[in-house]
Amino acid sequence: MVVGIAGLGLIGGSLAKAYERSGATVYGYDGNRVVQDFAKLQGVLAGDLDEKTIGECELLLVALYPEVTMEYLKKMAPHIPGTTLVMDCCGVKQEVCKVGFELAQRYGFTFVGGHPMAGTQYSGFANSKADMFDGAPMVIVPPQADDILLLDKIKKLLTPAGFSHLTVTTAEHHDEMIAYTSQMCHVISNAYVKSPRAQMHKGYSAGSYMDLTRVAWLNEHMWTDLFLENRTFLLQELDQMIGSLQEYREALEQGNGDRLCTLLAEGRICKEKVDGQ
Amino acid sequence: MVVGIAGLGLIGGSLAKAYERSGATVYGYDGNRVVQDFAKLQGVLAGDLDEKTIGECELLLVALYPEVTMEYLKKMAPHIPGTTLVMDCCGVKQEVCKVGFELAQRYGFTFVGGHPMAGTQYSGFANSKADMFDGAPMVIVPPQADDILLLDKIKKLLTPAGFSHLTVTTAEHHDEMIAYTSQMCHVISNAYVKSPRAQMHKGYSAGSYMDLTRVAWLNEHMWTDLFLENRTFLLQELDQMIGSLQEYREALEQGNGDRLCTLLAEGRICKEKVDGQ
Numbered sequence: 001m002v003v004g005i006a007g008l009g010l011i012g013g014s015l016a017k018a019y020e021r022s023g024a025t026v027y028g029y030d031g032n033r034v035v036q037d038f039a040k041l042q043g044v045l046a047g048d049l050d051e052k053t054i055g056e057c058e059l060l061l062v063a064l065y066p067e068v069t070m071e072y073l074k075k076m077a078p079h080i081p082g083t084t085l086v087m088d089c090c091g092v093k094q095e096v097c098k099v100g101f102e103l104a105q106r107y108g109f110t111f112v113g114g115h116p117m118a119g120t121q122y123s124g125f126a127n128s129k130a131d132m133f134d135g136a137p138m139v140i141v142p143p144q145a146d147d148i149l150l151l152d153k154i155k156k157l158l159t160p161a162g163f164s165h166l167t168v169t170t171a172e173h174h175d176e177m178i179a180y181t182s183q184m185c186h187v188i189s190n191a192y193v194k195s196p197r198a199q200m201h202k203g204y205s206a207g208s209y210m211d212l213t214r215v216a217w218l219n220e221h222m223w224t225d226l227f228l229e230n231r232t233f234l235l236q237e238l239d240q241m242i243g244s245l246q247e248y249r250e251a252l253e254q255g256n257g258d259r260l261c262t263l264l265a266e267g268r269i270c271k272e273k274v275d276g277q
Numbered sequence: 278m279v280v281g282i283a284g285l286g287l288i289g290g291s292l293a294k295a296y297e298r299s300g301a302t303v304y305g306y307d308g309n310r311v312v313q314d315f316a317k318l319q320g321v322l323a324g325d326l327d328e329k330t331i332g333e334c335e336l337l338l339v340a341l342y343p344e345v346t347m348e349y350l351k352k353m354a355p356h357i358p359g360t361t362l363v364m365d366c367c368g369v370k371q372e373v374c375k376v377g378f379e380l381a382q383r384y385g386f387t388f389v390g391g392h393p394m395a396g397t398q399y400s401g402f403a404n405s406k407a408d409m410f411d412g413a414p415m416v417i418v419p420p421q422a423d424d425i426l427l428l429d430k431i432k433k434l435l436t437p438a439g440f441s442h443l444t445v446t447t448a449e450h451h452d453e454m455i456a457y458t459s460q461m462c463h464v465i466s467n468a469y470v471k472s473p474r475a476q477m478h479k480g481y482s483a484g485s486y487m488d489l490t491r492v493a494w495l496n497e498h499m500w501t502d503l504f505l506e507n508r509t510f511l512l513q514e515l516d517q518m519i520g521s522l523q524e525y526r527e528a529l530e531q532g533n534g535d536r537l538c539t540l541l542a543e544g545r546i547c548k549e550k551v552d553g554q
Contacts, residue, residue: 118483177474179474181481181485182482182486184472186485188465190540190541190548191518192465193547198548203444204454204455206413207395207491208463216547218544224537231532241522242519245515248515249516252512257502260501261498264497268495271467274475
């Protein structure tokens with residue numbers, strides 16, 4: 001298999017390493033030439049991904065920031081053959097899928113939105129690893145939901161990355177879900193660690209603190225872009241969360257133990273219902 | 278060593294198993310007679326902790342709910358010898374230490390507030406384990422901060438439980454810190470999982486969601502008591518958190534990327550400063 005990977009950060013770098021591990025020929029591109037050359041030196045890349053080598057790729061994975069992904073797709077579209085499956089890896093899907101689907105129709109290739117559901121609080125090629133996606137879910141946004149042949153092709157092309165299963169959805173539903181499952185975690189973690197008590201936590205903290213502050217250490221530029229692109233859904237979740245916290249606050253201020261206990265039981269039941277114990 | 282343990286839930290059960298593991302003679306008591314008998318059958322307890330056997334204990338650890346701990350201490354105080362070190366395990370310290378210090382003075386034993394900084398989202402003797410506290414911090418609230426001989430005695434008596442180090446502080450400072458490092462984590466997790474999107478998270482979630490919802494599954498009765506006893510400090514943290522979230526909300530609603538990026542960078546720096554990368 002010949003795979004092109006644009007963007008060799010945490011996600012793109014991990015994908016490159018996973019495909020290289022599987023025996024695929026991987027061409028890569030990164031905005032930072034040093035990273036691209038380093039990936040070649042390491043043997044992860046067989047060569048540069050450019051206007052020429054892109055023509056050999058059965059699969060093109062674009063793991064750049066959302067805005068840069070769209071620019072890259074526009075620039076490279078004329079060079080992408082009709083046989084290539086193009087997939088982005090952005091954390092928000094509505095805008096990028098709109099652009100991707102339009103370009104695909106115009107230039108004759110196939111575009112599918114993608115969001116690999118893994119990662120760490122670290123970024124960059126240096127932190128990427130071949131097994132990053134082993135057992136992780138992959139969300140995909142195909143142009144049509146019922147194109148079984150295409151879904152089968154996607155599954156085969158993504159197999160070397162190690163995903164445990166594919167979630168097929170629309171760009172809108174993806175963005176609504178991701179505002180909650182991922183973006184809010186980052187906002188909450190980042191907000192939580194701002195308490196003055198955070199700076200004195202050592203000796204007074206255990207697993208809960210570490211879990212809750214893990215993703216506070218984030219790349220603020222990337223997340224700002226992602227948040228702005230998903231503004232409506234993220235605002236909905238922020239309002240939901242602030243509203244919930246205010247309910248606990250009110251019960252506590254009133255010293256209303258019954259109400260507080262009910263609020264906590266409601267949350268416990270939500271967790272129990274969806275994840276069991 | 279002879280140790281008495283009152284309350285055989287997750288914390289008390291784990292302590293009992295740890296001391297038993299170290300070769301100590303452990304007497305135990307639980308409000309639920311079935312649990313107490315089960316612990317004896319399992320060989321964790323050498324016998325019942327009662328008005329008689331309490332007289333043999335060098336160390337008495339009370340791991341009951343805060344209100345029940347205070348009742349238990351009042352009831353048992355006349356039977357506790359002057360040589361015994363009594364320590365509670367409550368998640369809030371101001372009230373219980375006040376009661377404990379007064380009883381100690383009146384009856385001649387030594388009381389020290391304690392809070393083992395470990396646990397899981399599960400509760401009960403069935404989930405307790407001997408290595409629960411291996412490597413965990415233990416916060417202690419001695420009657421005087423500078424009684425080196427007492428601190429040395431505490432350290433020796435607690436060694437079999439496996440703690441990595443002792444944090445010595447006042448009841449008030451403990452409660453202020455714990456409102457942030459532990460109580461807020463539970464409120465936030467419990468509030469976060471109430472979004473309607475939580476019930477559809479599967480296939481769209483990864484580590485961040487799992488980390489953030491882990492402690493949503495809590496014992497609402499225990500936590501209600503703990504929250505009410507620490508009302509002032511917890512309200513302070515809730516206001517801090519709601520205020521922070523509202524700042525992100527405002528920047529997002531205004532589509533103010535610079536402001537959003539600054540807010541996220543501030544959080545990232547807080548995390549970096551105290552925990553490194």
